[in-house]
Amino acid sequence: METQHFIAVDLGATSGRVILATVAKERTDMETLHRFSNRLVCTGGKYYWNIYALYEEIVEGLRLAARRGVPVRSIGIDTWGVDMAFVAEDGTLAGLPRAYRDPYTGGIPEEFFRTIPRREVYERTGIQFMNFNSLYQLCAARKEGSAALKHASKILFMPDALSYLLTGEAVCEYTVLSTSQFMNPHTKRPDAELLAAAGIDASLFPRVVMPGERIGVLTDSVAHQTGLGPVPVVAVAGHDTGSAVAAVPAENERFAYLSSGTWSLMGIELPEPVIDDRTYTLNFTNEGGVDGTARLLKNITGMWLLEQCRTAWAREGKEYSYTDIMRMTEAAAPSGATIDPDAAEFAAPTDMPAAIRAYCRDHGLTEPADDAATMRLIFDSLAAKYAEVLQKLRQLAPFDIECLHVIGGGAQNELLNRLTATACGIPVVAGPTEATALGNVMVQARTAGMVGSLAEIRQHIRRSVRTRTYNPEKR
CATH class of the missing domain: 3.30.420.40 (ATPase, nucleotide binding domain)
Incomplete structure (x- = not known):
């Protein structure tokens, strides 16, 4: 197995990191190149994510990676779930993505259940009921007359929106779509009837990709800004928990x-x-x-x-x-x-x-x-x-x-x-404490042909990290 280098972009609700991983036959080593804060923006009583600030921090991390002078095989992005960005007809983002902490979804699920009963929603999706699920965010945005939603030609989840800014390619990654409460878990596609009940056309969501599929390459502009060249961006488990669970040893x-x-x-x-x-x-x-x-x-x-x-x-x-x-x-x-x-x-x-x-x-x-x-x-x-x-x-x-x-x-x-x-x-x-980044990297490594099954990924991770066991104590 030839040693390869990968970049994991791991974004949480309060902070983000750009990590350079070196994957060899026996183990994977990771180095955090760039760490930054992720803060909610509150204006007009509404809460947003500053996606442009996140994009700039990612570009800075990629620039630092380029300075290392090592060939980067691919890049993968994971974030939290449910939140979405709206893309206008001209390809630009229609405003900042709304944050799940915004209380605008209060009472929305109950209103939606008058159209499609609560039990049926669960049977169609298998998803835990939470006020901020994507389904109810879309209902709330439509109810308040969101101009961003009204002029959207595409709807992208957060990891997909960031890969779109880097590559210009729009996709809908499966694991983050699954957090929405409008995905059919059997077909692994958006449920058009649930979305229609929310007043949303399912065609606004682009093609669904699975972890390991290639999204595209860095645009000429990003390739030039960072100095990395046309590096591929690979869909990992875009929902951070999906990446983390893949790394359970x-x-x-x-x-x-x-x-x-x-x-x-x-x-x-x-x-x-x-x-x-x-x-x-x-x-x-x-x-x-x-x-x-x-x-x-x-x-x-x-x-x-x-x-x-x-x-x-x-x-x-x-x-x-x-x-x-x-x-x-x-x-x-x-x-x-x-x-x-x-x-x-x-x-x-x-x-x-x-x-x-x-x-x-x-x-x-x-x-x-x-x-x-x-x-x-x-x-x-x-x-x-x-x-x-x-x-x-x-x-x-x-x-x-x-x-x-x-x-x-x-x-x-x-x-x-x-x-x-x-x-x-x-x-x-x-x-491991860095489970999300490890899972992100190992999906990329599998796309590169370095490991095979999920069991092999976990075996490789056991060789790469130390764990500590705590046994129950007498109460």
Whole structure:
């Protein structure tokens, strides 16, 4: 296997990175060339993503890669799901993409269910009901008379919009389409009837591509700006969780995964979606994965609570590093009770610590006495929520779940991993922290002919990363 170099662009809801990966026979090594913030833009009471700023940061990362003087085989982009950009007839973007944190979808699902009943929507898509799903964003945009939507000739999900800016080629990548709640999970195409009920023509969505398909090459302009030349852009699992799950270093299929970041996503990997009375009642989602697999999972609010607390504390002049947080939570006493991380009160508060205190008062719980107690309450609550969701997964899984693989940034959180192992009653295998970028790179490497099956990808990743196992402790 000849050594090859790939670029992974990994964008989250709060930050992004451009990574240069070197893939050899025995292992993959990654270097972050460029790291940057991703901030919501709020204007006129509406929340947007500054896609042009993201594009500029990506171009800067590609420019840094070119300076290394190594031949880059391809580029892949992954982002969060559901959000979309509208492309006008002249090929330019019609405004900034709306952000899923915008409250404009409040009450929209209930309005839509008067046209197509809730149960039928689930049976047609297998997707967990969340206010901000793409289906309801389109309904909300149409309801408010969005000029961008009115003049759209194409609708692109976020990773596809960024690859469009780089290549000029418009595609609709399967895994990110699967988050929309308007994809038929059997045909893997947009459901024209659901979209029509939202007032949207399905032809606005371009051709669907699967992870591993080539999208195009960098435009002459981008090739010149960056100095990379006409490098191909490959569709990876455009939804970041799809890329992350591809990088789970599992030895067999009897595992659950927890992709831990701003959001926590817990689920299992299956060859086909599971859409029945149980998954409907439990509100589980069936998202697309690499090789057409289904990711039966639950979205859980994750480190969003802690991130927003840190933002609020920083405004007060209290800057807590990751090391500070670990030290303070280890020293704090276990919480007497827990909060629900998914409570509506925590979706987009202006002051998260105040929202947590108010939630405790409203539910008869003791308010955290200080910042350390607030951090510990968040960790204890997340562990309890993970145990609750895992118990439901056990009811749905066609196999015994033997361990929980924690991937993403949360894999570094030793206290939370210990609490989770104890709450769930099974071993927690933590790592890799860079799962999303690794999955992104390995799909590109497979397109280049360097690895074969998904099992081979995971075997290669086991050789490339170190993991740590946490066993349940006595309560």
